[in-house]
Amino acid sequence: MANGWSLLIGLVVIVALCVGAYFLSPKGENQTIWRSTLILSFASCYIMWAITFLAQWHPLIEPRMAKLRHGYPGGS
Template identity: 70%
Template sequence: MANGWSLIIGLAFIVIFCIVSWFAAPKGENQTVWRSTLILSAVACFLMWAITFLAQWHPLIVPRRLDLRPEHEPSRRF
């Protein structure tokens, strides 16, 4: 479902969003504020998401439980 292509799809989505917000930003004296705010927000959010996605794409460690009953816990370190 979610694999490496997600990054490309996400990027494409953000690029389209940026283009749309550049042209669809309300006209008037606040147009610049609208454009920069929408585009920068989109880019910042995408970066955050992409980094998180990448970090979990090929994880080097796996989760280990802490809350198991003692007989299931082979190596309790307390």
């Protein structure tokens, strides 16, 4: 599934997980730490995945074969 919908579907899943982490975090004196840790972890993992996905989807540098002869496109 290598299209733009992957990013949107992933974002919807991460937002749902963040909302779930906000409301379902254990009650107590450490509730804020639990919430922030889970939400930041989900967001960081999504951002890392999205950057990796986009880097492979639209590469800035195209690979080139170095051993092509002069008469062929991409040859040196």
